[in-house]
Amino acid sequence: WLERKRLRGGSRPLPGPTNLPFIGRVHDIPEKGSWLKFHEWSKVYGPIYQTKMFGVTHVWISSEKIAHDLLSRRANIYSDRPQIPNLPDNRTSGDYLALLGRNDTWRRQRKLCNHLMHTSALASLHDYPTLERNRFLYLLSQSPENYIEYIEQFTSRTIARLSWGSAHPAQILRHTTFGLLETISPSGALPNVISFLRHLPLALSPWQKKEKARHDLEDKQFRSNIGFVKRMMDVGRAEPSFIRTYLEEQQGSINSTSTNKKCDEQKGKEAAADEAMHVVGLMAIAGALTIGSPIQSYILAMCHYPEWQARLQEEIDTELGGRCPMWEDREKLPLLRAVVKEVIRWRPPVPTGIPHAVEKDDVYNGYFIPAGATIHALEWAITRDEQTYPQAETFNPSRFLVPSYPTYREPLTIYPNLSGFSQFGFGRRTCQGVPIVEQDLFLTMGGMAWAFTISKKRDPVTGVEMPVHWNDYTPLLIAKPCRFPFDAVPRDEEKRKKMREMYEEAVEGEEMERCESREERERTEGWMVEGGVRQKEEEIPWQSGVGLQRQVEGDVGAGVGAGGGGASSEDRRGQDHAQGPQDTSQEEPDDASDSHSTTSSRLDSTASGSGSVIGTPSASWGSEPSLSLRGSSVESSDCDEHEHDELRVVTRTTPYKGEDGDDDGNEGMRMRSMGRMRGRRVRIKTMSNASSTIGMEALMTPMTPTTPEKEGLPFKEMGIMGIMGMGTMKLGIATRRVMEVEDMEDLERVAVDDEMEVPGAWRW
Numbered sequence: 001w002l003e004r005k006r007l008r009g010g011s012r013p014l015p016g017p018t019n020l021p022f023i024g025r026v027h028d029i030p031e032k033g034s035w036l037k038f039h040e041w042s043k044v045y046g047p048i049y050q051t052k053m054f055g056v057t058h059v060w061i062s063s064e065k066i067a068h069d070l071l072s073r074r075a076n077i078y079s080d081r082p083q084i085p086n087l088p089d090n091r092t093s094g095d096y097l098a099l100l101g102r103n104d105t106w107r108r109q110r111k112l113c114n115h116l117m118h119t120s121a122l123a124s125l126h127d128y129p130t131l132e133r134n135r136f137l138y139l140l141s142q143s144p145e146n147y148i149e150y151i152e153q154f155t156s157r158t159i160a161r162l163s164w165g166s167a168h169p170a171q172i173l174r175h176t177t178f179g180l181l182e183t184i185s186p187s188g189a190l191p192n193v194i195s196f197l198r199h200l201p202l203a204l205s206p207w208q209k210k211e212k213a214r215h216d217l218e219d220k221q222f223r224s225n226i227g228f229v230k231r232m233m234d235v236g237r238a239e240p241s242f243i244r245t246y247l248e249e250q251q252g253s254i255n256s257t258s259t260n261k262k263c264d265e266q267k268g269k270e271a272a273a274d275e276a277m278h279v280v281g282l283m284a285i286a287g288a289l290t291i292g293s294p295i296q297s298y299i300l301a302m303c304h305y306p307e308w309q310a311r312l313q314e315e316i317d318t319e320l321g322g323r324c325p326m327w328e329d330r331e332k333l334p335l336l337r338a339v340v341k342e343v344i345r346w347r348p349p350v351p352t353g354i355p356h357a358v359e360k361d362d363v364y365n366g367y368f369i370p371a372g373a374t375i376h377a378l379e380w381a382i383t384r385d386e387q388t389y390p391q392a393e394t395f396n397p398s399r400f401l402v403p404s405y406p407t408y409r410e411p412l413t414i415y416p417n418l419s420g421f422s423q424f425g426f427g428r429r430t431c432q433g434v435p436i437v438e439q440d441l442f443l444t445m446g447g448m449a450w451a452f453t454i455s456k457k458r459d460p461v462t463g464v465e466m467p468v469h470w471n472d473y474t475p476l477l478i479a480k481p482c483r484f485p486f487d488a489v490p491r492d493e494e495k496r497k498k499m500r501e502m503y504e505e506a507v508e509g510e511e512m513e514r515c516e517s518r519e520e521r522e523r524t525e526g527w528m529v530e531g532g533v534r535q536k537e538e539e540i541p542w543q544s545g546v547g548l549q550r551q552v553e554g555d556v557g558a559g560v561g562a563g564g565g566g567a568s569s570e571d572r573r574g575q576d577h578a579q580g581p582q583d584t585s586q587e588e589p590d591d592a593s594d595s596h597s598t599t600s601s602r603l604d605s606t607a608s609g610s611g612s613v614i615g616t617p618s619a620s621w622g623s624e625p626s627l628s629l630r631g632s633s634v635e636s637s638d639c640d641e642h643e644h645d646e647l648r649v650v651t652r653t654t655p656y657k658g659e660d661g662d663d664d665g666n667e668g669m670r671m672r673s674m675g676r677m678r679g680r681r682v683r684i685k686t687m688s689n690a691s692s693t694i695g696m697e698a699l700m701t702p703m704t705p706t707t708p709e710k711e712g713l714p715f716k717e718m719g720i721m722g723i724m725g726m727g728t729m730k731l732g733i734a735t736r737r738v739m740e741v742e743d744m745e746d747l748e749r750v751a752v753d754d755e756m757e758v759p760g761a762w763r764w
Ligand code: HEM
Pocket: 097, 098, 099, 100, 110, 113, 117, 282, 283, 284, 286, 287, 288, 290, 291, 294, 349, 350, 353, 354, 355, 356, 423, 424, 425, 426, 427, 428, 429, 430, 431, 432, 433, 434, 436, 437
């Protein structure tokens, strides 16, 4: 009745499904693929219709033209954001630019974001995407089945480097970011659908509690990151980043101010720096969340459309004479740009769009749109519009390259590109990350086409092609294809070699960075532990489906404590080494001796009967369950290389002096083991001095659990054995001792005590 009263002269209510009292049509919306249902309704009710949910009007727009008419042409009233029930201060808090209401904070933040993005784009994003792409290709060549993990690493490491000049924060970024995605997604947290649940007090609301813990950690990370960059700037070693750009410009303006004003201004600048910290944080969140979706969709597309892969390879080979595409080659590779764009069109990463809110009553084509309505540009439906995209279900990059298609545009040295593409939103709220998306996708998709032939996997026993889903996507606001099997075979030996070289070059720089700023890194790593990155491991039902099940059942040593996102970026550095050269001659001189001991992981009980290291399967917050091995059992002391049926581990032990290299008693040993187990990699790195274990990392990608079963030990206990290894190191006693402990209960007790005392050891 109220709404009818508000209907302006002759305007009609928008069409839409008949709503049930109070709940509207909530019951009709599937948990997965909700955009398919909204699209279906658009075929019944037209390109603009409304639904009601718990008293809120939702307007669904399925036509690009209508989206432009309202969100761009009437941007003065359509640029607000709705309140998110599960994050009630999203419009005002200033923490997340993309979720802010249309207010001064948003204007200021958007301007700054735009400026930082533009400055970085001019410097070609400092080559970070290329370096990370090179690292990614090699990792993928080593174990394609781990593709989700490597893709998530690529996106989070690239954006972490862009944001803070270091890949180091990528692990926590993934963790907090996927948590945020759950917090804000309709299918991620119940109060977003049943909005009155937001009124529950903290003590009774699991959603609020979870969000609070996540937010606390995120805040800690952002503060620590900016502190890290400041300290690195002080010693002249800060890498280029959004935040460095900001701090340098801010410092410049303080220096040019008169001394009297400096004090006041300094205070204002601190508040501004706090805001900049959040802007950069949001950019990092956006980058870590989104770009993995089209990279995964590319692989899916290549499984279903091998002919496009062949054409893409032909373009790259012909134009670049066998070289891997670089960003500078973009003018020469229109098909690659078309593939990038078509992947996004075919499988929109944000299928329901990020909603706007309308601030005043409005009338469009005679239809009444009430103030406060939530307006969704339904990106999925917009890409299915047959007028613009004929045969929309078909993956067809030609639509951007052949003049007969409505989306063709010249010159092909520039078009197609992603600028102005509907999939990045409308009006004043359009996406600000397009330069990053464009470069990341060009490099990764081009790199994969150059390096691999991707195809459906064949069953190793029957030789029959394994099924690959067509459109089974995760249900959160940013949708990613659920896990599917495929093969990525390097196209030839030359490319395999080249990938290795490119990888080594990429990680070399990181090694240097790590050495240079070790002290700083250790300091910032501390809060990762304090921040509770190690979380209860949990499965995400929609992410992995069969794949997860298989891994959980079949693998050992899963992401113990990896918390956010399985294996951490730190773990992955571990993999860097493990996957790097196995040739020991390339390593630093080996000082391994009896007293320094040699650590070896092994699962082959029949070979020596010694222990091994296992964790528990984990997956959390949207990333795939990646499996890591923690700790290590200990074997003989005087050899540095072991080769068994199942495991080959090379261990380097080097003496470790005090910070300044003098003999101040602060000495110990640093061990680094790397190995291969049934074609998978494992690396164990231990830094230990006489009194404390500074850190220990071990990682293993999926592996079959045959040996532990043979040994008759449940995985958990095997894991404890690993922890024991760590505890023993902490005491500075030869690690051989682990093998002397036979009573598993005893092991468990000691291990738990040690865990309490050595928090650093839980840095995963
Ligand atoms: C495939 C990758 C991406 C897609 C598909 C995407 C898509 C979108 C969409 C649909 C919106 C909402 C637009 C609207 O409300 O009309 C948006 C907003 C935004 N995006 Fe992206 N995005 C991507 C990557 C990124 C990256 C890498 C950044 C990093 C800077 C970024 C930064 C932003 C920001 C800051 C906003 C909020 C703008 C505002 O509310 O004023 N995005 N994006």
